[in-house]
Amino acid sequence: MKIVIKELDTKEVWDQVLYFRLENYPKISDYEMKCLIDFISYEKMYQRDCPIECEDKELLSFIYKELDNKDWYKDINVPKIIKIPLMNKNYGGYLTDYVSHTTDIESAKSIFKSGKLKAAYLVSDKSVEELQKEKRNAANDPIDYFYYVMFAWGNHFGDSLVMERELKRFPTSLDYKIRFKPGIRFIFKYDKLIHHPNCVFDGVLPLKIKDSVILKDWVYKIIIPKEYYSSLIGYIPQYLFDRIHYVDDKGLDIWDYNKKVYELIMEE
Numbered sequence: 142m143k144i145v146i147k148e149l150d151t152k153e154v155w156d157q158v159l160y161f162r163l164e165n166y167p168k169i170s171d172y173e174m175k176c177l178i179d180f181i182s183y184e185k186m187y188q189r190d191c192p193i194e195c196e197d198k199e200l201l202s203f204i205y206k207e208l209d210n211k212d213w214y215k216d217i218n219v220p221k222i223i224k225i226p227l228m229n230k231n232y233g234g235y236l237t238d239y240v241s242h243t244t245d246i247e248s249a250k251s252i253f254k255s256g257k258l259k260a261a262y263l264v265s266d267k268s269v270e271e272l273q274k275e276k277r278n279a280a281n282d283p284i285d286y287f288y289y290v291m292f293a294w295g296n297h298f299g300d301s302l303v304m305e306r307e308l309k310r311f312p313t314s315l316d317y318k319i320r321f322k323p324g325i326r327f328i329f330k331y332d333k334l335i336h337h338p339n340c341v342f343d344g345v346l347p348l349k350i351k352d353s354v355i356l357k358d359w360v361y362k363i364i365i366p367k368e369y370y371s372s373l374i375g376y377i378p379q380y381l382f383d384r385i386h387y388v389d390d391k392g393l394d395i396w397d398y399n400k401k402v403y404e405l406i407m408e409e
Contacts, residue, residue: 174217183343260290
């Protein structure tokens with residue numbers, strides 16, 4: 142999988158290319174270098190090479206030199222905030238105390254029934270090869286991605302992916318204001334979930350978990366929009382009742398709702 146390093150708004154994998162954003166391009170921080178090392182190590186695990194494309198030759202030379210110094214970066218801590226323009230409205234970036242997994246109502250029902258977050262290949266009756274070829278895999282993710290439960294940072298608005306699947310297109314800024322439909326967010330403490338036995342760092346996401354995550358053992362809070370109460374209450378197991386929080390999203394756009402949710406997450 143090719144790695145492209147240049148001035149970007151966000152970091153993402155799209156069509157077998159990692160677009161790797163640096164906060165202060167062309168300078169690379171220790172944490173960013175660790176992420177790059179994690180990504181290349183993950184890709185090697187699945188027999189994929191990672192050629193690097195970068196116009197700044199001094200930076201490129203430094204990166205290749207540091208790839209031979211992996212052990213030094215092994216214990217680099219995640220910064221408290223990862224600055225990114227898309228998140229500037231409320232927090233200035235991704236806050237890293239928590240991670241989240243966001244889903245729609247029907248998926249949430251299945252999750253509550255099983256008591257687990259499951260990787261796509263365990264949820265679907267289709268093969269991983271079929272999942273990879275589906276239209277919803279617009280990013281052309283490789284097959285191994287379907288073996289993992291994916292997590293974003295806690296204040297990342299995963300609702301956008303839920304909306305994308307409902308609208309069957311990418312949401313616009315207008316959609317986020319007048320057609321906003323929040324998802325159900327499963328929240329986890331980052332410093333706890335990294336100790337899950339199936340935890341993997343791929344350098345793109347905060348972390349991902351192979352196969353499944355048992356909610357009873359790991360989930361911190363579950364955020365449900367109030368409008369979904371009647372649809373979901375019959376599916377929620379009693380042992381999760383004290384971790385459920387209902388949020389009124391009426392009249393809120395995706396940014397204001399996201400701020401309201403994260404304030405609730407931070408409450409002890």
